[in-house]
Each structure stands twice: as structure tokens, then as C-alpha cells.
Amino acid sequence: MHVSAAVWWLTILGIVGLLLFDFVFHVRKAHIPTLREASVWSALYVGVALLFGAGVWLFGGSEPGAEYFAGYVTEKALSVDNLFVFLVIMSSFKVPRADQQKALLFGIVFSLLARSGFILVGAALINMFAWVFYAFGLILLLTAGNLLKPESEEGHSPDNLMVRVARRLLRTTDTYDGDKLFTVQDGRRVMTPMLLVMIAIGGTDILFALDSIPAIFGLTQNVYLVFTATAFSLLGLRQLYFLIDGLLDRLIYLTYGLAVILAFIGVKLILHALHENNVPFINDGEPVPVVEISTGLSLSVIIGVLAVTVLASLASPKGRAQNTVSRARRYAQEYLDVEHDPELRAELFAKLVAEEEQLRRLPEKYRRRIREQDKLTALLRRAHEEHERG
Structure with missing residues (x-):
């Protein structure tokens, strides 16, 4: 499929326009x-992606x-x-809930830029070396x-190389100033944790x-389709x-579904590489x-693998138990982090109590596993002790 320069520029301008619209009308404040807001705008962006795909098909x-x-569904x-x-x-x-949007939008923009660079490099390698499909x-098979x-939540450390370099080179503070990246503390201009959050997200995006x-690239080698499917995702x-x-x-089963999909695409790539083979030591070139x-x-x-894994996850008692534990942990931590807003603290504690009631209704085997989680038990106990002290 040939794509003219004019179509390329119109597509890029359209994507930039959507990002600017998102910032001006949703993230800036x-x-x-x-x-309702999240549902409407999520549906709108999915609709735009589907309409674009219909245009490509037509x-x-x-x-x-x-x-x-x-490509879009996979991404x-x-x-x-x-x-x-x-x-x-x-x-x-501990990013305040209201300020998380700015960090997320930065992550999306950085991810789009990083992926665009990787797409150009990948396309150049494919054009130059046939063995890249093997690589x-x-x-994908290794991934x-x-x-x-098995990987615990602690395995996703936010303190990556980029964050450590930023902490070493820049003055930082432990307190937020809204969603500002810099603030003045003791007469000095210092970096807020918000900038570190953006750096952490950027580092993981790479x-x-x-x-x-x-x-x-295992699904299409057309650079325009690779770029647009990635951008709209x-x-x-x-x-x-x-x-x-x-x-x-x-x-809980989404990771297994993604593993199956990536392995499937990996096999597809290797079969394609064999079909186009010119590597000397494989079948004499x-x-x-x-x-x-x-x-x-x-x-x-x-689509089939994703449907099965999502439906299995939603129907799983283990998934329901894990979700309840995660919400209880989050409400307890947020309650302890909020110090100067009595109304918000009361709301968070009420949500925590409701989740603890759900925990007590879980089957005994799940309640036993929860009691064995010392960190969670200690966190819930601290939240109740803090509430009793008033």
C-alpha cells in the first residue's frame, strides 16, 4: 500500500492535534x-481508531x-x-490522584516519540538485512x-537508571506542588517528584x-500501518x-494471553524469515x-486469545480476591498519606472498611493467604490505629 507524503503529514498533524486537544481541555486543569468522562473519551478514541482502520480497508x-x-489490537x-x-x-x-493525568499524558507522548524512533530503525534494518526477521x-519468543x-509487584521498580541519574544531577524535593515540575523551597528552585514520575514512566516506555x-513488524512491514496502529493504540x-x-x-490471565500472542507472532516472523531466507548457513542461503x-x-x-484470557480473568475467584486485596491496600495507603483533608480521609476510610468486609466474605483459602501477607496486614493495622487516634 503506497502512502503519499501529503497523507503522512495529515496523519501526523491529526495525531498531534488530538494530543494538544487532550492537554488543553482535560489535562491542563x-x-x-x-x-462517565473516562468512559466517553475512551470510547471516542477507540472509535477514531476503528474509523481510521475502516478507511484503510476501504x-x-x-x-x-x-x-x-x-497491529492495533496487539498494541x-x-x-x-x-x-x-x-x-x-x-x-x-504517591502521586495525588488529581495530578496523575499530566504524568500519564507525558508518558504517552514520550512513548509515541520513542516508538517512532524504533519504527524507523526497525524499518531500516528490515530493508538492509533479511536476518532481522529471525532476530x-x-x-518475541524470549519475551x-x-x-x-512469576513476577511480584515489587519487580516493577520505578527507580530505573534515568531516575537515578536525575536524582544525582538535579535538586529534588519529596513534596508535590500540584502538578508543577519545579517549585521553590528554601529560596532555591528544586525539582518536584512529578518530574521524577515522568522520567520513570519515560524510562519504562523505552x-x-x-x-x-x-x-x-511481525504483523505488517508497512511503516505507515505500523506507525498509525501504534499511535492510535x-x-x-x-x-x-x-x-x-x-x-x-x-x-490475572492477561499476561498469559500476551505471552501466547507474542510467541505466535514470533513463530510467524521466523516462518516468514525462512520463506524469504538468504542467510548463508540456513539451507545454503x-x-x-x-x-x-x-x-x-x-x-x-x-482476538480469540484476548477474549478467552479476559473472560477467564473476570470469571476467576482468584481474580476477584486479588482485586479486592489491591483495592484495600490502595485505600489504606492513600488514607495514611492524606494528612490535612478530614473529609477525604473519612471517605477513604469508609471505602477501606467496605473492602475489608469483602475480604471477610472471601473463601477461607483466600483469607488464609491474605493473613500470611505480613506487609498488607501491617498496613491495614496502621490505618485502623491512625483512625482511632483521630
Whole structure:
């Protein structure tokens, strides 16, 4: 599918316009999005992505259209999994709920820039070296294997290399000043934790790009489709965060589904590499007659795996228990962090008590596991002791 320079520029200007609109009308004034606001704007961004895909199908043909949708669904699923890491970062830095939107929008913009750079590099490598498909396939297979390894929440450390460098080179403070990046403390201009949060999100985005770009190149090698599917999967991610952050811990099988999808795309890439082979030590540099996986089959597998894993997660008693534990932990921590707002503290404590009541209704095997979590038990006890002291 050939794309003219004019269409490229119109697409880029449209994406930049959506980001600017998001900032001016939603992020510039700090607030906590309501469920209705998050739902409406999430649906709007998904609708824009689907309309764009319909346009690709109509004007470019069914094959490019299917490639776009396969890439979009895969990238969207990976971005939802990345939201969990964003949640860990926000919790670790204790970002006020109303100020989280600015950090998330920065993360989206940085991610889009990082991925654009990786897309250009990936496209150049593919054009120059046929063996890159082997490399991308192996990367995805290794990534799929890593996703299957058990990993605790502590494994997603927000204190990455970029954050450590920023702490060393810049003056920082431990207190927020709204969503400002810098503030004045003791007559000196210092960096607030908000900038460190953005740096942490930016650092993790670079790692995410290393996984997602090989995945989408396994579905299409058209740079325009790779770019647009990636961009539209990121747009609306901020609204999606506030819409489903209460369900993120509930999706306990999503990681397994993503592992299956990445492994499937990895196999698809290696089969394609064998079909186009010119590596001297494989079949004497001649193409290997193997069956290639069609785009239609890829799209069906991706959607099917995601549907099964999401439905299984929502129906799982373990998922419900884990979600209840996560909410109780969050309300207890937020209650302890808030010191000067009695009305908000009362609201948070009431939510904590409600979640603890849900914990008591869980089956005994889950309650026993909760009692064995010393950190959680100590956190809940501290919240109650703090409430009793008034």
C-alpha cells in the first residue's frame, strides 16, 4: 500500500492535534476524571481508531486493513498490560490522584516519540538485512517466556537508571506542588517528584518499545500501518487508565494471553524469515519452503486469545480476591498519606472498611493467604490505629 507524503503529514498533524486537544481541555486543569468522562473519551478514541482502520480497508484494500487491525489490537493489549506498571509507579511516588493525568499524558507522548524512533530503525534494518526477521522472532519468543515467569509487584521498580541519574544531577524535593515540575523551597528552585514520575514512566516506555515494535513488524512491514496502529493504540490510554485501573489486578490471565500472542507472532516472523531466507548457513542461503501464517489467521488468533484470557480473568475467584486485596491496600495507603483533608480521609476510610468486609466474605483459602501477607496486614493495622487516634 503506497502512502503519499501529503497523507503522512495529515496523519501526523491529526495525531498531534488530538494530543494538544487532550492537554488543553482535560489535562491542563488538574482533576480526577469521573467514570462517565473516562468512559466517553475512551470510547471516542477507540472509535477514531476503528474509523481510521475502516478507511484503510476501504481505500487500501482488505489485506492492509486486516494488518492494521491486527497491529492495533496487539498494541492496545500490550498497552493495557503496561498500565499496571504505570499504576505501580504512581503508587510508589504517591502521586495525588488529581495530578496523575499530566504524568500519564507525558508518558504517552514520550512513548509515541520513542516508538517512532524504533519504527524507523526497525524499518531500516528490515530493508538492509533479511536476518532481522529471525532476530525479531527470537526477541518475541524470549519475551513470551519472560512473561510466563512469576513476577511480584515489587519487580516493577520505578527507580530505573534515568531516575537515578536525575536524582544525582538535579535538586529534588519529596513534596508535590500540584502538578508543577519545579517549585521553590528554601529560596532555591528544586525539582518536584512529578518530574521524577515522568522520567520513570519515560524510562519504562523505552523497554516497552523494545517488545512492542518487533511484535507489530511481525504483523505488517508497512511503516505507515505500523506507525498509525501504534499511535492510535496509545491515544486514549490516559482515559483508559482511569476507566479500568480498578480492574487491572483482576486481569490475572492477561499476561498469559500476551505471552501466547507474542510467541505466535514470533513463530510467524521466523516462518516468514525462512520463506524469504538468504542467510548463508540456513539451507545454503536459499528460501525454505514453509507455510506462512496469513494476516486473517493472525487477527483471529489475537482476538480469540484476548477474549478467552479476559473472560477467564473476570470469571476467576482468584481474580476477584486479588482485586479486592489491591483495592484495600490502595485505600489504606492513600488514607495514611492524606494528612490535612478530614473529609477525604473519612471517605477513604469508609471505602477501606467496605473492602475489608469483602475480604471477610472471601473463601477461607483466600483469607488464609491474605493473613500470611505480613506487609498488607501491617498496613491495614496502621490505618485502623491512625483512625482511632483521630
